Amino acid sequence: MGETVLTTCPRDCYDACGIAVTLEEGVITNVRGDPEHPVSRGKLCKKCSIAYNGVWRDAGARLTRPLRRTGPRGEGSFEPITWDEAISTITSRLQAIVSQHGARTILNTHYTGTFALIGFHFPMRFFNRLGATEVNPDSICNLAGHIALDYVYGTSLDGFDPRTAKDSRCILVWGANPSTTAPHIEKNWLQDSNARVIVVDPIRTQTAANADLHLQLFPGSDAALAFGIMGVLERDGLLDRTFIDTYTSGFEHLHPVIKSFTIEKSSELTGVPVSQIEELAHSYADGPSLLWFGQGFQRQVRGGNAMRACSLLPALTGNLGKPGAGFMYLNGLGNRNIDDNYLMASHLADGDNLSISHMDLIEYLQDSRRSQALFCWNINNIASNPDQSRLKQALRREDLFTVVADVFPTDTTDYADIILPAASFLECDDLFASYFDHSLSAQVKVSEPTGQSLCNSDIFRRLADAMGFQEPELYETDHEIIDHVLEQSGCGENFESLSAKGTIYMSDEPVVQFANLQFPTADGLVNLASEKAESEGHPLVPEPHADARPEHGLMRLLSPATPWLINDSFGNDPKIEAQLGEATVSINSVDAKARNISDGQIVILQNSTGKLTVKLKLDDHIPIGVALTHKGRWPKRQPEYANINVLNPGLKSDMGDSTSVHGIEVEIIALDQVSARIR
Numbered sequence: 006m007g008e009t010v011l012t013t014c015p016r017d018c019y020d021a022c023g024i025a026v027t028l029e030e031g032v033i034t035n036v037r038g039d040p041e042h043p044v045s046r047g048k049l050c051k052k053c054s055i056a057y058n059g060v061w062r063d064a065g066a067r068l069t070r071p072l073r074r075t076g077p078r079g080e081g082s083f084e085p086i087t088w089d090e091a092i093s094t095i096t097s098r099l100q101a102i103v104s105q106h107g108a109r110t111i112l113n114t115h116y117t118g119t120f121a122l123i124g125f126h127f128p129m130r131f132f133n134r135l136g137a138t139e140v141n142p143d144s145i146c147n148l149a150g151h152i153a154l155d156y157v158y159g160t161s162l163d164g165f166d167p168r169t170a171k172d173s174r175c176i177l178v179w180g181a182n183p184s185t186t187a188p189h190i191e192k193n194w195l196q197d198s199n200a201r202v203i204v205v206d207p208i209r210t211q212t213a214a215n216a217d218l219h220l221q222l223f224p225g226s227d228a229a230l231a232f233g234i235m236g237v238l239e240r241d242g243l244l245d246r247t248f249i250d251t252y253t254s255g256f257e258h259l260h261p262v263i264k265s266f267t268i269e270k271s272s273e274l275t276g277v278p279v280s281q282i283e284e285l286a287h288s289y290a291d292g293p294s295l296l297w298f299g300q301g302f303q304r305q306v307r308g309g310n311a312m313r314a315c316s317l318l319p320a321l322t323g324n325l326g327k328p329g330a331g332f333m334y335l336n337g338l339g340n341r342n343i344d345d346n347y348l349m350a351s352h353l354a355d356g357d358n359l360s361i362s363h364m365d366l367i368e369y370l371q372d373s374r375r376s377q378a379l380f381c382w383n384i385n386n387i388a389s390n391p392d393q394s395r396l397k398q399a400l401r402r403e404d405l406f407t408v409v410a411d412v413f414p415t416d417t418t419d420y421a422d423i424i425l426p427a428a429s430f431l432e433c434d435d436l437f438a439s440y441f442d443h444s445l446s447a448q449v450k451v452s453e454p455t456g457q458s459l460c461n462s463d464i465f466r467r468l469a470d471a472m473g474f475q476e477p478e479l480y481e482t483d484h485e486i487i488d489h490v491l492e493q494s495g496c497g498e499n500f501e502s503l504s505a506k507g508t509i510y511m512s513d514e515p516v517v518q519f520a521n522l523q524f525p526t527a528d529g530l531v532n533l534a535s536e537k538a539e540s541e542g543h544p545l546v547p548e549p550h551a552d553a554r555p556e557h558g559l560m561r562l563l564s565p566a567t568p569w570l571i572n573d574s575f576g577n578d579p580k581i582e583a584q585l586g587e588a589t590v591s592i593n594s595v596d597a598k599a600r601n602i603s604d605g606q607i608v609i610l611q612n613s614t615g616k617l618t619v620k621l622k623l624d625d626h627i628p629i630g631v632a633l634t635h636k637g638r639w640p641k642r643q644p645e646y647a648n649i650n651v652l653n654p655g656l657k658s659d660m661g662d663s664t665s666v667h668g669i670e671v672e673i674i675a676l677d678q679v680s681a682r683i684r
C-alpha cells in the first residue's frame with residue numbers, strides 16, 4: 006500500500022480543492038481529489054486530473070535548469086548554465102541598471118501562476134527592497150471591480166461566507182460562470198442550495214442554463230440593468246427605507262437618478278425583457294439574498310461604473326448584516342487574519358516605488374528611459390496580456406534585459422535573456438487561502454523539485470543575497486513564514502496538524518458579513534454616493550450606462566475562461582490540447598447569415614489590432630452581435646503563433662486603468678472572402 010499525502014491546488018480558481026497524492030516508495034503515482042475536502046469531495050476538475058497526472062509530472066516538459074539565450078529573442082534557443090552563473094549574470098546587470106538608470110527602470114510583472122501565500126507574495130519582498138516598478142497584477146484581471154466596491158463599501162475583500170447560503174432564499178450570480186471557473190462550487194454549493202438561483206450573463210453558460218432565471222443582457226450594459234432593477238424596487242415599494250436611512254449615505258443623490266431612468270429604457274439598453282427585470286427585483290428583494298459578483302462583467306470599458314451600480318442592490322434591499330445575505334467579489338486574507346503586507350514586506354518599499362498598469366506595459370517597454378529590465382514570474386505575459394504582436398515586438402528590444410521564472414518553457418520564456426526554472430506546487434511547502442470562502446489549507450511538498458528547479462521564495466532569496474541586501478525579511482524561511490502566518494491567524498494549528506487535515510475553516514459557524522453593519526468607509530456607512538469617487542474623476546453616483554452597440558457590422562468578442570484551461574496554464578498538456586481541438590468562435594446564426602458564413606467554416610476575426618483564423622460554430626443561445634471564444638491557448642502552439650489576445654487593443658476600463666478585455670470588437674469574415682479581396 007502506498008502513502009497518501011494531502012495538499013491543495015494553488016491555481017487561481019475559486020474552488021481551492023483539497024488534493025490527495027498517492028506515492029509508492031516516494032514516487033508519485035496519482036494526484037486526485039481529497040475525499041474529505043468539503044469542496045472537491047474526492048474529485049479534481051477534469052483539467053487538473055489530466056494535467057497533474059500529465060504535463061505537471063512530466064520532467065521532459067518542465068524547465069529543469071537555468072538557461073541563457075543563445076539565439077534571437079522569441080526563437081527559444083537557450084543553453085544550460087549553473088544557478089551561480091544565472092544569479093551572478095542577473096545581479097551584475099541589475100546593479101549596473103540601478104546605478105545608471107535607477108531601480109524604477111526594472112519592471113516587475115507577476116500574477117497568479119501560483120496563488121499559494123508564499124509563492125505568490127514572497128518575491129515581492131525582493132522587488133520592494135530593490136525599488137522596482139510593479140506592474141499592478143490586478144490590472145489584468147479585476148482591479149476596476151475592487152476600486153468600485155471600495156468606493157461603496159470601503160472594501161472589496163470582505164465577502165459573504167458561502168456556508169450562510171443555507172439561510173438564503175435567492176442567490177444572484179452576476180457575471181460569473183462557476184460551471185467553468187468554479188466547477189465544484191457550482192455543483193456542490195450552487196446547485197445544492199435550496200435558494201432560487203438567478204444568473205446575469207450575456208452567454209447561456211451551463212450555470213445560466215441550470216438557473217431558475219437567466220437574464221441575458223448585452224455585454225457592457227450591467228449598470229443599465231442595475232438601475233432598471235432599482236426602478237422596480239422603487240416603483241413596487243421594495244426599497245428597504247429603514248436600512249437606507251440607518252446604514253447608507255447619499256440616497257438623496259441616487260434617488261433622482263433612479264427616478265429619471267425607466268424600466269423600459271433599461272430593457273431597451275440591455276435587451277432583457279421588462280418582465281425578467283421585475284422578476285429579478287422581486288426575488289432578490291424577497292431575501293435573504295446573496296449576490297455573487299463575478300470578475301467577467303467588470304472587464305468592460307465602464308466596468309467600474311457597472312460594479313458600483315450593481316453593488317448598490319444589497320444596501321437598497323437591506324440584504325446585508327444577517328444570515329443568508331451579503332455579497333462576494335473576493336474573500337481576502339483579512340478574513341483569516343493574514344496580513345499581506347507582512348508576506349510582501351511592503352515596508353521595504355521606500356514609499357516611492359512606482360506602480361503601472363498592464364495596459365501601459367508595452368508603452369513602458371518601448372521606452373528605454375522607463376525600462377531597462379523586465380522580470381516575469383507567475384505570469385505568461387505573451388499569452389495573457391493585450392496586444393500580443395506589439396508586445397512581442399517590444400520584447401525584442403536588444404537593450405532590454407529580461408528574466409523569466411516559470412515551471413514550463415512558455416511563449417514568454419522564449420523572450421528571456423535568462424530563464425529560471427520554478428518548482429511546482431507539488432515540490433514546495435506553503436499555505437493556501439481560498440478567495441471564495443474563509444478556509445485555510447496546507448500545500449505540502451510531496452516530492453523534491455524537478456531537476457534544479459527552485460520554489461519562488463528560494464529563487465528570490467538567492468537573488469537578494471547576491472545583490473548584497475541585508476534585510477532579514479529577505480531571508481525568512483518558508484517554515485518561519487508558515488509558522489508566523491498560522492499563529493497570526495489564530496486558527497490553532499501548526500503546519501503538521503494543518504497538513505494532516507488538509508483544509509480548515511476559521512470558524513465552525515458561518516460568518517455573517519458586516520454583522521455589526523459598520524462599513525470601513527469614511528462615514529462608516531454604505532456610500533450610495535461617493536465623494537471619494539467624485540474627487541477621483543468619477544460621477545458622484547454611478548450612472549445607468551450601457552455601452553453603445555458595435556457598429557459597421559462589428560461584433561462584441563468575449564473571451565472568458567474555458568473548462569479545459571486555467572488561464573494559460575495546462576495549454577501545453579497534449580491530452581488537454583486534444584480536448585480543446587482547434588480554436589473556435591461561436592455566434593448566432595442570424596449574424597452568420599448576415600455575413601454569409603456557415604457552421605464549421607474557417608473565418609478570420611480581425612480589427613485594427615490584429616487578426617486570427619478560427620473555426621466558426623453556430624449557437625443560437627448567443628445574443629445577436631456577440632461572439633464567444635475562450636482565453637488561454639499558448640500562442641506558440643497555435644498555427645498562427647497567436648491566441649485571442651492578438652485582437653485585444655488593451656483599452657483601459659474606467660477605474661484603475663484595468664483591463665476591458667470583454668470590450669473587444671471584431672469583424673468576422675470567411676477565409677475565402679478574404680482571399681478573394683486580396684486577389
Ligand SMILES: Nc1nc2c(c(=O)[nH]1)N[C@H]1C(S)=C(S)[C@@H](COP(=O)(O)OP(=O)(O)OC[C@H]3O[C@@H](n4cnc5c(=O)[nH]c(N)nc54)[C@H](O)[C@@H]3O)O[C@H]1N2
Pocket residue numbers: 017115116117118119124145146147382383384385386388389390410411412413415427428429430461564565566571572573574635636637649650653666
Ligand atoms: N483574452 C483574455 N485574456 C485574459 C483574460 C480573459 O478573460 N480573456 N483573463 C485575464 C485574467 S483574469 C488573468 S488572471 C490573466 C492570467 O494570466 P497569467 O497570470 O499569465 O496566467 P496563469 O496561467 O495563471 O499563470 C501564468 C504562468 O505561471 C506559471 N506558474 C505556475 N506555477 C508557478 C510557480 O510556482 N512559479 C512560477 N514562477 N511560475 C509558475 C505557469 O506555468 C504559467 O505559465 O489573464 C488575463 N488574460
Ligand SMILES: Nc1nc2c(c(=O)[nH]1)N[C@H]1C(S)=C(S)[C@@H](COP(=O)(O)OP(=O)(O)OC[C@H]3O[C@@H](n4cnc5c(=O)[nH]c(N)nc54)[C@H](O)[C@@H]3O)O[C@H]1N2
Pocket residue numbers: 017018019146147179180181182183185186187205206207208210223224225226227298299300301302303305563565566567568569570571572573637667
Ligand atoms: N476553468 C477555469 N477556471 C478559472 C479560470 C480559467 O481560466 N479557467 N480563471 C480564473 C481567474 S484568473 C478568474 S479572474 C476567475 C474569473 O471567473 P469568473 O468570475 O466566473 O469570470 P469569467 O469566466 O472571466 O467571466 C464570467 C462571465 O462573465 C460574462 N461576461 C462577460 N462580459 C459581461 C458583461 O458585460 N456583463 C455580464 N453580466 N457578464 C459578462 C462571461 O460571459 C462569463 O460567462 O476564474 C478563475 N477560474
Ligand code: SF4
Pocket residue numbers: 014015016018019020021022045049050051053187188189571
Ligand atoms: S483548478 Fe480549481 S477546480 Fe481544478 S482542481 Fe484546482 S482548485 Fe479544483
Ligand SMILES: [Mo]
Pocket residue numbers: 017145146147300
Ligand atoms: Mo483573473
